[in-house]
Amino acid sequence: MVEDHPVVVEGLRRILAQEMPHAALLEFNTGETFLQHLREAQHLVTLALLDITLPDTNGVELCQKAKNLSPDTCVLGFSNHNDRALIMQMLSSGASGYLLKNVGAPELMQCVREALNGQMAFSDEVKKIIARPSAAHVKAVPPLTKREKQILRMIADGKTSADIAAELLVSPFTIETHRRNLMQKFDVNNAAALIRLAAQLQLI
Amino acid sequence: MVEDHPVVVEGLRRILAQEMPHAALLEFNTGETFLQHLREAQHLVTLALLDITLPDTNGVELCQKAKNLSPDTCVLGFSNHNDRALIMQMLSSGASGYLLKNVGAPELMQCVREALNGQMAFSDEVKKIIARPSAAHVKAVPPLTKREKQILRMIADGKTSADIAAELLVSPFTIETHRRNLMQKFDVNNAAALIRLAAQLQLI
DNA sequence: TTTTTTCTACTGGTTTTCTGGTAGAACACA
DNA sequence: TGTGTTCTACCAGAAAACCAGTAGAAAAAA
Structure with a gap:
């Protein structure tokens, strides 16, 4: 004890x-x-x-x-x-x-x-x-845009930026930007921590 | 509906x-x-x-x-x-x-x-x-070794392999190997998906 | 004690992510 | 109609992760 x-x-x-x-x-x-x-x-x-x-x-x-x-x-x-x-x-x-x-x-x-x-x-x-x-607990969640939520889930699915870009028909650069913004909002510096937080906050 | x-x-x-x-x-x-x-x-x-x-x-x-x-x-x-x-x-x-x-x-x-x-x-x-x-729900979890559980949590914390290696006083190569084994056990191919699954299975 | 598992460590090469910029177009709203 | 936000897009370099092997030492299990 x-x-x-x-x-x-x-x-x-x-x-x-x-x-x-x-x-x-x-x-x-x-x-x-x-x-x-x-x-x-x-x-x-x-x-x-x-x-x-x-x-x-x-x-x-x-x-x-x-x-x-x-x-x-x-x-x-x-x-x-x-x-x-x-x-x-x-x-x-x-x-x-x-x-x-x-x-x-x-x-x-x-x-x-x-x-x-x-x-x-x-x-x-x-x-x-x-x-x-x-x-x-919802209050503490940083506000995510629609697109960000969408991409967050796809990252959690294990998809790479290229995968996601292909699926959403946008440039991989765009996805990279979203990735960066997501990590910034959650104040983490890699996808693993991002997904862990998102899971804890029930966003995925 | x-x-x-x-x-x-x-x-x-x-x-x-x-x-x-x-x-x-x-x-x-x-x-x-x-x-x-x-x-x-x-x-x-x-x-x-x-x-x-x-x-x-x-x-x-x-x-x-x-x-x-x-x-x-x-x-x-x-x-x-x-x-x-x-x-x-x-x-x-x-x-x-x-x-x-x-x-x-x-x-x-x-x-x-x-x-x-x-x-x-x-x-x-x-x-x-x-x-x-x-x-x-515990049954479906792939069996992880002690070390693997330990490293899994540290990955979820957002630590890099180098960070973890420094903390555990082993070579970064070792951590990379553990990473690979973890991903193999969970049948995923990156850390994001790994952490998502681990979170779902309440391992972290 | 033998066998198996776990933990450790390495090479070398490829892919992906991360960082730090910038910036235009579309949209919402006031 | 202006203003802020969101979504888009790009560059370039550094860092990290991922892949496919191999393999010895230590520990646990048989």
């Missing part, structure tokens, strides 16, 4: 000790100590419970870095934040699930087991939040 | 005529006629209700093609299929929502209005299906 609230640490410790007495439980109170542990890889971390607000970082960033260092580690967000966008960000960052801190012991253990089992795991309240379609 | 069941067509026609008397309602009973209409673009299509099983194609493919031709058209899946994976595929293909055919008129119109409003729209039953985390 990566958690800086002593009370929560204590609670988790008790529950886990009782329910999974054989599991090795590691406790970190900052993101950096956790990442350091992953780097050294003394012990594999099979499952991590990440608090969202930590003294030195935030859950989303930490989750990304952790998954980069250790792709097989299963990450669960564990926080009081019930903001849909945040939860979605965690999932996009590779988290396998999300729990609100108000969960009871049975629900917590249920989620842990699901996650260890390769499933997505959410506490009941989070399920409701996810089911509720968001109108908010 | 793109729908080949006369009874459903009739039902939709009545409901829509009553609830949105000023809207122009176009009816297609095959995917191809619909796509043809989009190509000719005589009239903009603001919202499309797509049946999933059609004589000449399936909803997912049709949705993709339709969004390629007309990115601003809002697509709603409309079918009896309540398979979570299928619904997710539709959403990944650009659909703005999904309704089961058992919806009543008020729910239908509610979803249509939400969709026109730029929101995601789901019938109540679909919301439940989406909230329920799936274990199934």
Whole structure:
């Protein structure tokens, strides 16, 4: 667990000790100590419970870095934040699930087991939040023109600029320009990052 | 609407005529006629209700093609299929929502209005299906090694092979090899398509 | 312990993307 | 009718990705 609230640490410790007495439980109170542990890889971390607000970082960033260092580690967000966008960000960052801190012991253990089992795991309240379609996240999307959306999808399809130009009956130069404008709007510098963002924003 | 069941067509026609008397309602009973209409673009299509099983194609493919031709058209899946994976595929293909055919008129119109409003729209039953985390979709994922998952995420972050090599302290050649292997496993031929697929499969 | 898989590394050549310019035509809208 | 936006188009050079091989070392699995 990566958690800086002593009370929560204590609670988790008790529950886990009782329910999974054989599991090795590691406790970190900052993101950096956790990442350091992953780097050294003394012990594999099979499952991590990440608090969202930590003294030195935030859950989303930490989750990304952790998954980069250790792709097989299963990450669960564990926080009081019930903001849909945040939860979605965690999932996009590779988290396998999300729990609100108000969960009871049975629900917590249920989620842990699901996650260890390769499933997505959410506490009941989070399920409701996810089911509720968001109108908010659309706001953050940079406005794309019709043509840009169209070309974005074709890039995601794996088509080259030449392919797209042929399909749309315009010059390849034109497509290159659109490509550039798209990357500029999303503030990225290659197609991979562009498509990742677009996928996260549900544009494709 | 793109729908080949006369009874459903009739039902939709009545409901829509009553609830949105000023809207122009176009009816297609095959995917191809619909796509043809989009190509000719005589009239903009603001919202499309797509049946999933059609004589000449399936909803997912049709949705993709339709969004390629007309990115601003809002697509709603409309079918009896309540398979979570299928619904997710539709959403990944650009659909703005999904309704089961058992919806009543008020729910239908509610979803249509939400969709026109730029929101995601789901019938109540679909919301439940989406909230329920799936274990199934994991099966279709090609098995990636730890290292590959790690590098995949870094590619999605927009990092170049050189960047990644520097970060992981290996040769850029190595990263290039991993890149190639990843693309081969996913059967795509560039990073954009790779990342799109990975995003759809929730690997990043 | 043998076998298989994964991770590593290289050559060399081709294709594509990315960067940083510029700029005219068409369109929408005020 | 002017103004801003979108779509189009071009050049040229640098950087990166892609392709088709091969292959040794390390680690995991049989």
